[in-house]
Amino acid sequence: MITSIIIGSLIIVVVVLYNTIISNLNRAKRAWSDVITYEKLKQDLIPQLTEVANDFKEFESDFIEKVTALRESISQLDKDDIDVQALSTVEAKSNALFSSFKATAENYPELGAKELVKELMSEISDKNDNVAAALTIYNRAVEHFNNSIQMVPYNLVNSTFAKKEPLENFHQSGTVEDYDYKPNF
Amino acid sequence: MKSRNKALKEHLAELRARAITAKTPADIDKAAEAITSFSKQQKYQFNHTFAIMALAFAGLMAILSYWSQMDLTYEDRMWLRVAAGVSAIGAIAVIWMRYSTVKKAGDLLYVRAVAIQAGIVRDYEYNGKEYWRQLKALFPLFKCGDEGQSITKRYLGGVDTTPFTLFEFKYVDVSTSTSTDSNGTTRTTESKTTKYKYGVLVQFTDFNYLSLNTKRFQARWDSASRAFNKLFKVRALTEMHAAKFFEPKVVLEFTDKFNFVKSLDVTGDSVACIELPKQVFPSEVRKPKLQETTRYLEGIDKPASIPILELTKELVQFINQNK
Numbered sequence: 001m002i003t004s005i006i007i008g009s010l011i012i013v014v015v016v017l018y019n020t021i022i023s024n025l026n027r028a029k030r031a032w033s034d035v036i037t038y039e040k041l042k043q044d045l046i047p048q049l050t051e052v053a054n055d056f057k058e059f060e061s062d063f064i065e066k067v068t069a070l071r072e073s074i075s076q077l078d079k080d081d082i083d084v085q086a087l088s089t090v091e092a093k094s095n096a097l098f099s100s101f102k103a104t105a106e107n108y109p110e111l112g113a114k115e116l117v118k119e120l121m122s123e124i125s126d127k128n129d130n131v132a133a134a135l136t137i138y139n140r141a142v143e144h145f146n147n148s149i150q151m152v153p154y155n156l157v158n159s160t161f162a163k164k165e166p167l168e169n170f171h172q173s174g175t176v177e178d179y180d181y182k183p184n185f
Numbered sequence: 186m187k188s189r190n191k192a193l194k195e196h197l198a199e200l201r202a203r204a205i206t207a208k209t210p211a212d213i214d215k216a217a218e219a220i221t222s223f224s225k226q227q228k229y230q231f232n233h234t235f236a237i238m239a240l241a242f243a244g245l246m247a248i249l250s251y252w253s254q255m256d257l258t259y260e261d262r263m264w265l266r267v268a269a270g271v272s273a274i275g276a277i278a279v280i281w282m283r284y285s286t287v288k289k290a291g292d293l294l295y296v297r298a299v300a301i302q303a304g305i306v307r308d309y310e311y312n313g314k315e316y317w318r319q320l321k322a323l324f325p326l327f328k329c330g331d332e333g334q335s336i337t338k339r340y341l342g343g344v345d346t347t348p349f350t351l352f353e354f355k356y357v358d359v360s361t362s363t364s365t366d367s368n369g370t371t372r373t374t375e376s377k378t379t380k381y382k383y384g385v386l387v388q389f390t391d392f393n394y395l396s397l398n399t400k401r402f403q404a405r406w407d408s409a410s411r412a413f414n415k416l417f418k419v420r421a422l423t424e425m426h427a428a429k430f431f432e433p434k435v436v437l438e439f440t441d442k443f444n445f446v447k448s449l450d451v452t453g454d455s456v457a458c459i460e461l462p463k464q465v466f467p468s469e470v471r472k473p474k475l476q477e478t479t480r481y482l483e484g485i486d487k488p489a490s491i492p493i494l495e496l497t498k499e500l501v502q503f504i505n506q507n508k
Contacts, residue, residue, distance in 0.1 A: 024411075031409035034433060133433035135408045144411055 017157040021164060024145040028167055031138040033079045034168075035087065041095055042094060045127065046071050049101065056133045058108045059101075066097045084168045091131075091172055098124050135170050142167045189223040189232045190283075197224050199289040204294040208306060213298045217482055224478040229337075231283040236276040269484035274422035291475025292468075298488040300467040303495070305342035305351055306495060313337055317354065324450050324458045325477060326382065330356025333379070338466070344501040347387060351494070384447075384460040388503055392508045393455045394422040396432055408429070413440045435507050443500050445493055457499070465493040 049067050053059045055183040071089045077083075105121060112118070146166045149158040158164055196219070223229075244271035248253055250262045257265070267424075293430040300307060313335035320336070321327040323424060327334070338353040358378045365371045398400055402420040407413075407428035413436050422428035439446070447460040461470055473484035 027409060027411060034409050055441060129434045130432050133437040134409075135436075136407070136437055137413075137433055141409060141411065 004133055006114060013153075014157055014161070017154055021145075021148050021154060021158055021162045023147045024141070025167075028138065028141040028145045029080075029082070031134070031141040032082050035131065035138050036079045037136040038127065038129060038134050039077060039087065039090060039094075042131075044051055045123055046119065048116070049096050049097075049134050054118060054119065056108075056111055057112050059104050059140065063097075063100060063104075066093070067101065069093055070097050082167060084170050091148050094128075095172075098128065114164055139169050142169050189227055192227065193229070193231060197286055200290045200294055204290070204297045205307075205375060207235045207294075207297045207301065210298075210301055213294070213408075213485055214293055215299060220482060221477075222479065225286065225291075229287050229476045229478065231280075231287075233280050233283070236279045239276040243269040243276065245269075246272070250287045251505065253402050256311065262406065262499060276368050277441070287475055289501075291481060292472045293470045294475075295481070295485055295488065296467045296470070298485040299470050299491065300340060303491050305340040305467070305494075308339045308341050311336070318387065320354075320458075323452050323456065326384070326403075326448065326458055326460055327354060327501065329358075329382075330359075330380070331359040332377075333357035338468075340467070345496045345505070346390065347501055347505060349385045349387040349501065351385050351465065352383070354384075356380055381482055382460060383463050383465050384458055385465070385497055387457045387459065389451070389455040389457055389501075389508070391453050391455060392457065392504060393453050394426040396420050396448075396450045397446065399450040399451055410436050410440055412491075416440065417446075430508065432507070435503075439444075442504070445496065446500070457504075459497065461493060461497060467491060467494075467496060 034124045046067055050064065053067065070090070070093045073086075073093055077086060077090060103122070103123065105117050112121075145164075148154050149162070149164050149166060199219065200216060203212065203219065207213055209217065246265050249255075250265035250269065290434045299306070316336045317327060317334050318341070321334075333483070334353050334356040337355045340351040342349050342351065356379075358380060359373045359375060361372050361373055361377075363371060396401070397417045397419060400420060402422055404421050404424045404427065406419045406421055407423050408419075408431055417439065419427050419431065421430075445462055447462065449457060449458045449459050470489045475481050
């Protein structure tokens with residue numbers, strides 16, 4: 001009798017832990033999917049950016065090339081495949097393009113005063129804010145999932161049944177490498 | 186020549202009147218001038234000579250009642266003890282009430298200074314019971330309590346062009362418990378607990394499709410953020426309404442910055458009721474003592490801010506920008 005109660009309790013505990021791991025993984029996947037959705041929304045800006053670059057000579061000659069490169073890299077992102085490296089590349093290109101756009105608009109006040117440019121600046125800022133927030137939420141979800149497969153007793157259930165690998169956090173290339181200080185953990 | 190106590194009583198009454206009618210920083214400055222002028226004449230302390238004498242007399246009576254060499258009967262000794270107890274309690278009560286009068290007048294003025302600095306004005310032009318009935322018809326938040334429900338305090342304010350009302354809602358929960366003793370006698374005891382809820386009522390425009398931690402709408406929605414989902418249960422007119430409003434940056438702001446919000450409910454006319462912790466109320470700030478006049482004057486010159494209220498104003502702006 002006692003043996004069957006212990007075995008039953010053990011099975012329930014394993015099922016609960018297993019389900020927690022899976023639900024944390026699914027939450028991380030959903031957070032990733034949100035990141036990609038908002039990253040892909042940046043594509044909506046590309047026709048306007050191209051139009052502005054064609055209409056005003058102030059933009060550098062390679063601006064259109066940067067726009068095209070960004071469009072191509074965004075189209076390669078996949079909602080179902082968590083590829084932090086690919087996202088990092090897109091973010092780097094996107095930051096380079098938007099920084100160049102912003103710098104040009106600031107260097108030429110007449111250009112910056114145009115309504116279309118102002119609207120674009122505002123939209124770029126809004127989309128960047130959303131991607132940054134989505135990335136923060138993704139990183140928190142990844143941390144929670146990784147904790148749930150590495151901490152005792154979750155790690156026992158994971159290694160025996162779920163067999164999930166830790167997910168990789170997203171960090172913008174260039175942000176960490178620029179610091180001399182490196183944490184010792 | 187007025188007695189010290191009479192002068193202080195009159196001055197405190199003047200301070201209370203000034204506190205109630207104050208609407209601008211200039212009104213507070215005038216009250217500060219009155220305090221400065223009064224403090225040059227005397228301290229913010231009552232003369233307790235008679236109370237202290239009564240206390241000493243009570244002590245003496247108590248000692249005599251226990252002194253065995255005194256030729257007193259048992260009844261006399263008991264009467265002496267009772268008289269000593271009554272005198273002591275009376276004297277302490279007088280001292281405490283006088284101290285409390287000074288404290289209350291100082292607190293009232295300071296709280297008013299805090300409210301004026303926060304851009305809110307205390308409103309007395311309403312009937313607390315009637316106002317509660319109106320709000321009860323609009324928001325389920327006001328349906329709690331068994332008796333004594335009333336809006337006990339109300340401040341009016343605004344953020345940009347959006348008006349809001351800060352409220353304190355008081356209600357009493359009545360619970361009854363039945364117990365049976367060894368003789369089989371059943372007793373029913375009734376206990377009453379007074380409770381308070383705090384929040385703001387905000388008149389938005391075109392924001393009538395979403396609620397947090399209340400069940401006004403049918404469609405449920407949750408975000409990818411575990412922390413957000415733990416804090417807020419979102420319901421909306423449709424899932425699409427919620428998904429459009431809760432962009433990642435909005436979810437993150439609610440999780441990290443506006444996590445003090447207990448609930449948010451909206452009517453069809455875009456009137457929102459946001460339940461908040463009690464720290465949103467000006468009366469909850471730490472108040473300097475009027476007895477320490479220099480520090481008190483510094484306090485009303487630069488009153489403390491109310492962080493939760495400032496964040497609530499930011500929340501109203503944030504909702505206006507992202508709705």
